[in-house]
Amino acid sequence: GDSVTQMEGPVTLSEEAFLTINCTYTATGYPSLFWYVQYPGEGLQLLLKATKADDKGSNKGFEATYRKETTSFHLEKGSVQVSDSAVYFCALSGRTSGSRLTFGEGTQLTVNP
Amino acid sequence: EPEVTQTPSHQVTQMGQEVILHCVPISNHLYFYWYRQILGQKVEFLVSFYNNEISEKSEIFDDQFSVERPDGSNFTLKIRSTKLEDSAMYFCASSATWAAEAFFGQGTRLTVV
Numbered sequence: 290g291d292s293v294t295q296m297e298g299p300v301t302l303s304e305e306a307f308l309t310i311n312c313t314y315t316a317t318g319y320p321s322l323f324w325y326v327q328y329p330g331e332g333l334q335l336l337l338k339a340t341k342a343d344d345k346g347s348n349k350g351f352e353a354t355y356r357k358e359t360t361s362f363h364l365e366k367g368s369v370q371v372s373d374s375a376v377y378f379c380a381l382s383g384r385t386s387g388s389r390l391t392f393g394e395g396t397q398l399t400v401n402p
Numbered sequence: 403e404p405e406v407t408q409t410p411s412h413q414v415t416q417m418g419q420e421v422i423l424h425c426v427p428i429s430n431h432l433y434f435y436w437y438r439q440i441l442g443q444k445v446e447f448l449v450s451f452y453n454n455e456i457s458e459k460s461e462i463f464d465d466q467f468s469v470e471r472p473d474g475s476n477f478t479l480k481i482r483s484t485k486l487e488d489s490a491m492y493f494c495a496s497s498a499t500w501a502a503e504a505f506f507g508q509g510t511r512l513t514v515v
Contacts, residue, residue: 393444
């Protein structure tokens, strides 16, 4: 079945550092890929998405590129802020699994001033 | 901005008791979902609901679980006889169309004692 694997966390960075959170997936066909973010005490919010190979999703300075050849969707940001501290979830919606989302384990990011 | 609302934010119940978790999806959305996250584990799909019936369910969603849209605005998840292992954060979500962006509520933390 479909699955998503994220890099092990937690991740701790200093403000203005470069962020990469790795995400790889296994799916039948060509899934849609998502990054969700969960700030403390809040629900899951969609951060960005990509629906086909080579698409780049971007939002709030975060970017991720749908790489079919490496089955990856790594999240990057050039300069993190303290306010980016949250849990980040990679997810996919498979073409053959309807509208359900399959999530990765989540990565806790802490950004220190 | 429209949002998905879940109540209560925290529910404590005794093992064997029935519990109902409440959700108000975004008003013009057609697809509704329940997910859960056991502490320290992945967010897992439970069930999706469309046109007043279940469209998909996971192996977790056994006979102890049921969903209902009783009045055209609320979307409920019932657990008939709670077990200790049902303790988790339960997220409701809705989307406008099949495979569109899902909007999540803030979650209900269920603790079974």
